[in-house]
Amino acid sequence: MKRVRYFVFAFTLTIILILSACASPTPETVVVVVTATGEASTQVPTAESAPVLQPIPLGGPGSGETMKWIDGSVLIYIPAGDFVMGDNGFDAPVHTVTLDGYWIQETKVTNRMYDQCVRAGICSSPTQTLGGPVFNNPEFASHPVVGVTWEQAQTYCGWIQGSLPTEAQWEKAARGLNGNPYPWGTNSPSCSLVNFSNCVGSTSNVTSQESGKSPFGLFDMAGNVFEWVFDWYGQNYYSQSPSANPTGPESGQYRSIRGSSFESTEEQIPSAIRRFDEPTDNRRDTGFRCAVNNPQPFAPYCQLSAAVPANSQTPVSSCTLPEGFVTNQYCQQGDGYAVVQISFGATWEERGTRIQCQERIEGGLRTLVCLGPRGMETTNEVVVCNPACTNQTDVSGLSAVCDAGYTLDSTSGTCVYSPISAQPSAGGCPLGYVTKESNGQQFCVVSTGLDGFCPVGLYFDDSAGICAPPNGQSNAPFGINNSLLAQQTFAGCAAGYSYNDGFQCCQPNAGSVLPGCAAGYTFDQTARACIPVVEADLSGEGCITVRVNTVKCVQLEDKVCAPIDSESRCVANTACKWNEPADACELRVPLP
Numbered sequence: 001m002k003r004v005r006y007f008v009f010a011f012t013l014t015i016i017l018i019l020s021a022c023a024s025p026t027p028e029t030v031v032v033v034v035t036a037t038g039e040a041s042t043q044v045p046t047a048e049s050a051p052v053l054q055p056i057p058l059g060g061p062g063s064g065e066t067m068k069w070i071d072g073s074v075l076i077y078i079p080a081g082d083f084v085m086g087d088n089g090f091d092a093p094v095h096t097v098t099l100d101g102y103w104i105q106e107t108k109v110t111n112r113m114y115d116q117c118v119r120a121g122i123c124s125s126p127t128q129t130l131g132g133p134v135f136n137n138p139e140f141a142s143h144p145v146v147g148v149t150w151e152q153a154q155t156y157c158g159w160i161q162g163s164l165p166t167e168a169q170w171e172k173a174a175r176g177l178n179g180n181p182y183p184w185g186t187n188s189p190s191c192s193l194v195n196f197s198n199c200v201g202s203t204s205n206v207t208s209q210e211s212g213k214s215p216f217g218l219f220d221m222a223g224n225v226f227e228w229v230f231d232w233y234g235q236n237y238y239s240q241s242p243s244a245n246p247t248g249p250e251s252g253q254y255r256s257i258r259g260s261s262f263e264s265t266e267e268q269i270p271s272a273i274r275r276f277d278e279p280t281d282n283r284r285d286t287g288f289r290c291a292v293n294n295p296q297p298f299a300p301y302c303q304l305s306a307a308v309p310a311n312s313q314t315p316v317s318s319c320t321l322p323e324g325f326v327t328n329q330y331c332q333q334g335d336g337y338a339v340v341q342i343s344f345g346a347t348w349e350e351r352g353t354r355i356q357c358q359e360r361i362e363g364g365l366r367t368l369v370c371l372g373p374r375g376m377e378t379t380n381e382v383v384v385c386n387p388a389c390t391n392q393t394d395v396s397g398l399s400a401v402c403d404a405g406y407t408l409d410s411t412s413g414t415c416v417y418s419p420i421s422a423q424p425s426a427g428g429c430p431l432g433y434v435t436k437e438s439n440g441q442q443f444c445v446v447s448t449g450l451d452g453f454c455p456v457g458l459y460f461d462d463s464a465g466i467c468a469p470p471n472g473q474s475n476a477p478f479g480i481n482n483s484l485l486a487q488q489t490f491a492g493c494a495a496g497y498s499y500n501d502g503f504q505c506c507q508p509n510a511g512s513v514l515p516g517c518a519a520g521y522t523f524d525q526t527a528r529a530c531i532p533v534v535e536a537d538l539s540g541e542g543c544i545t546v547r548v549n550t551v552k553c554v555q556l557e558d559k560v561c562a563p564i565d566s567e568s569r570c571v572a573n574t575a576c577k578w579n580e581p582a583d584a585c586e587l588r589v590p591l592p
Contacts (some may be wrong), residue, residue: 052422052475052482052485053422053436053438053443053445053475054438054439054475055473055474055475056436056438056445056464056466056468056474056475057463057464057474058461058463058464058468058472058474059461059462059463059464060461060463060472061077061101061459061461061470062077062079062462063077063078063079063216064076064077064216064217065077065459065460066106066217066453066459067103067295067454067457067458067459067470068403068453068454068455068456068457068458068518069105069160069292069295069456069457070160070298070301070456070457070494070515071109071113071116071117071159071160071494071515072112072113072116072515072516072517072518072519073105073106073107073109073113073160073290073518073519074105074106074107074518074519075103075104075105075106075292075295076103076104076105076106076173076216076217076218077101077102077103077459077470078099078101078102078103078104078169078172078173078216079101080098080099080100080101081098081099081177082096082097082098082177083096083097083099083171083172083175083176083177083178083179084096084175084177084178084179085097085168085171085172085179085238085272086238086272087179087181087270087272087273089272089273089274090235090567090571090578090580091235091236091237091238091274091571092238092272092273092274093238093239094179095238095243096243097168097172097241097243097244097246098243098244098245099168099169099172099244099245100245100293102165102169102291102292102293103162103291103292103293103295103470104165104169104170104173104218104289104290104291104292105218105289105290105291106217106218106219106519107144107206107207107218107219107220107289107519107520108144108145108206108219108220108224108225108227108287108288108289109144109145109153109156109287109288109289109290110141110142110143110144110145110206110519111133111135111136111140111141111142111143111144111145112141112142112516112517112519113145113515113519114126114135114145114148114156115135115136115513116512116513116515116516117155117156117159117496119496119511119512119513120159120494120495120496120497120508120509120511120512120513121495121496121511121512122155122156122159122495122496123152123155123156123159124152124155126145126146126147126148126152126282127147127148127282128147129146129147129282129283129284130284132146132147132203132284132285133146133202133203135147138522140203141517141522142205142206142207142519142520142521142522142533143203143204143205143206144203144206144220144224144225144287145287145288146203146225146282146283146284146285146286146287147282147283147284148228148282148286148287148288149279149280149281149282150164150228150255150279150280151279151280152282153228153287153288154228154230156288156290157288157290157291159494159495160290160292160494161292161294161295161296161298161491162290162291162292162293162295163230163290163291163292163293164228164229164230164288164290164291165229165230165289165290165291166229166230166231166245166246166247166248166291167229167230167231167246167248167256167258167274168245168246169229169291170221170227170229170258170259171258171271171272173214173216173218173221174214174218174221174222174258174259174271175214175215175271175272176214176215176216177215179272180215180271181270181271181272182194182222182269182270182271183212183213183214183215183218183221183222183271184211184212184213184214188266189222189223189266189269191351191381192211192212193209193211193212193222194209194212194220194222194223194224194260194269195208195209195220195223195224195262196222196223196260196261196262196263196264196265196266196268196269197263197264197265197266197354198262198263198354199262199351200262201262202262203224203225203262203285204224204262205520205533206219206220206224206519206520207219207519207520207533208520209223209224220259221259221271222259222260222269222271223259223260223261223262223264223269224261224262224287225259225261225262225285225286225287226257226258226259226260226261226275226283226285226286226287227257227258227259227286227287227288227289228255228256228257228286228287228288229255229256229257229258229288230247230248230256231246231247231248231249231255231256232248232249232250232251232252232254232255232256233248233249233252233253233254233255233256233274233276234248234249234252235568237249253278254276254277254278254279255276255277255278255279256274256275256276257275257276257277257286258271258273258274258275259271260273261285261286261574262285263285264574265575265588267577267588268574268588275571275572275574276572277572294471295457295469295470295471296469296471296491297457297458297469297470297471297473297476297478297489297490297491298456298457298490298491298492298493298494298506299486299490299491299492299493299499299504299505299506300405300417300455300456300457300478300479300504300505300506301417301456301497301505301506301507301514301515302416302417302500302503302505302506302507303414303415303416303417303507303514304402304403304406304414304415304456304514304515305413305414305415305514305515305516305517305523305529305530306400306401306402306408306413306414306415306528306529306530307400307401307451307517307518307521307529307530307531308398308399308400308401308524308527308529308530308531308532309401309450309451309452310532320386320388320542321386321542321543321544322342322343322345322346322384322385322386322542322543322544323341323342323343323346323384324340324341324342324343324346324348324382324384324544324546325340325341325546326338326339326340326341326546326547326548326549327339327340327341327367329549329550329551330551331551331553334374334553334554335371335372335374335553336371336372336373336374336376336377336550336551336552336553337369337370337371337372337550338355338369338370338372338548338549338550339367339368339369339370340357340367340368340370340382340546340548341365341366341367341368342366342367342368342384342546343366343384343386344366345386345387346384346385346386346387347384347385347387348368348382348383348384348385349382349383350370350380350381350382351380351381351382351383351545354372354373354376354378354380354550355370355371355372355373355378355380355382355548355550356370356371357369357370357371357382358370368382370382370548370550371550372550372551373550374553374554375552375553375554376550376552377549377550377551377552378549378550379547379548379549380547380548380549380550381545381546381547381548382545382546382548383543383544383545383546384543384544384545384546385542385543385544386542386543388542389542389543398527400413400527400528400529400530401449401450401451402415402449402450403415403432403449403451403453403454403455403456404431404432404433404446404447404448404449404454404455404467404479405417405418405419405432405446405455405478405479406418406449406455412528413527413528413529417503417504417505419477419479419480419481419482419504420433420444420479420480420481421444421480421481422443422444422477422480422481422482423441423442423443423444424442424443424444429444429445430444431450432446432447432448432449432450432479433445433446433447433479434447434465434466436466444480445466445467445480446458446466446467446478446479446480447460447465447466447467448460448467454467455467455478455479457469457478458476458478461474473489476489476490477489477504481504482504483501483502483504486504487501493506494506496508496509496511496512497509497512516530517530518530520532520533521533558586558587560573560575560576560587561573561575561576561577561585561586561587562584562585562586563585564576564585565585566585567585569585570585573585574588575587575588576588
């Protein structure tokens with residue numbers, strides 16, 4: 001009878017997943033059909049009535065602790081305590097704020113993550129904005145989702161047990177405890193730290209700016225795209241807000257926006273700058289991330305994609321530097337130009353939109369003729385690379401791995417949830433588990449997998465030496481075959497998924513999809529696993545950066561900010577800043 005029940009379940013699951021695959025295109029969402037093999041669980045686990053492990057004292061998550069979450073994201077723990085908020089701007093006086101501990105997403109929500117919510121029937125599709133990334137194009141799966149309203153962002157966060165972060169939560173996660181001006185510290189912004197000032201000219205992979213991470217380890221707390229936060233905007237709120245856990249005014253006309261975008265200038269990058277927008281607005285440069293204040297353990301997914309750990313890869317590079325240098329600067333019809341000579345066969349790109357270069361071959365030389373902005377003397381960059389070099393990673397010969405509690409089905413390349421007996425076998429507990437003693441008996445408890453991380457919904461508790469849920473229930477039966485305790489412990493499944501009591505895990509409803517690859521990863525058909533994405537970006541070994549100066553040829557007049565006579569309208573324009581002594585609106589980057 002058990003074997004019959006298993007095949008009925010497997011057949012039903014297969015039909016559901018095939019129907020999921022027939023839905024509308026999704027950014028690299030991998031829909032898998034599980035085929036049981038000798039390596040994976042082949043029957044419904046038999047419920048155990050053995051003694052249960054008693055709760056183990058936990059130390060709790062530490063500052064910067066990470067935890068995989070149900071939408072394929074990673075949550076980072078921000079500990080309780082004080083931090084310095086504000087920068088003495090007109091709406092941001094410096095003050096000390098106390099916050100309770102909370103978890104917040106390591107990256108902005110990506111197109112792939114958001115698509116999972118759409119396919120689950122919870123979220124509505126984003127608006128395709130002119131110039132923004134195409135939501136359902138797999139090329140942009142690891143880019144931040146944009147074109148969403150405040151309500152759409154909040155709905156997504158609610159789907160994963162969270163909410164948009166408050167302004168205070170966002171700023172603490174961005175600046176750390178000491179009020180750093182930028183997430184990475186005090187150094188001036190550069191293209192190696194942040195996607196701004198059109199370094200890339202568009203959105204980028206949410207994990208591409210490793211050097212620009214915040215003190216707690218969050219990506220893109222500056223640049224790439226702006227982020228919706230929870231609060232209504234109040235210009236004078238900081239002077240009236242409570243010192244502990246402020247959540248913004250009770251009502252208002254605008255919702256707050258924090259951070260900066262790929263088009264922001266250097267003056268717009270500091271993390272304390274506050275912005276706002278109509279909550280019904282959606283833009284090509286505004287996304288979001290979520291905070292989860294009190295995460296409860298969801299039941300595990302029945303299947304997940306295998307992954308090749310990032311730390312197991314070896315970069316491949318060996319090359320000769322190309323040639324690139326400026327040979328001339330001149331004015332022509334009021335515009336400033338510069339000429340850059342580069343090697344034949346080299347690839348190149350401008351960094352930023354303050355110059356536009358065109359390639360020419362004259363007199364046996366390969367040159368770039370670069371047009372600068374009218375009326376300004378500027379310094380820009382052109383990156384020149386030898387295409388024989390590469391910053392790609394070699395995954396050949398590397399093995400895909402699964403989270404602890406899962407078994408790799410080598411036929412499909414899928415990780416199948418396979419809970420084990422709580423009592424160790426003669427050989428002890430299997431890989432991914434540790435042995436703990438309780439009331440004179442030994443028990444297997446789930447620990448980190450081959451990738452060094454805990455399964456989804458658990459963090460590694462240093463004090464207990466096990467993977468534990470953040471709600472402190474250390475005897476939660478993740479990876480352990482105990483259907484009764486699982487029903488009592490897990491907070492069910494996310495909307496769009498159903499709990500299977502026999503297999504003690506969550507399976508997608510018709511139309512829903514599994515999380516797929518994490519942010520910064522893509523599914524590789526050859527490896528049959530998720531591998532890290534390497535941006536098609538010119539950088540790394542084999543590349544040089546040429547500094548290109550263009551000269552000022554005409555005088556310009558400010559026709560954007562100068563006519564604005566209202567401080568609120570002035571600061572709402574990201575190109576402008578308010579000069580309090582002069583009672584005037586000015587360009588953030590002044591005209592020469």
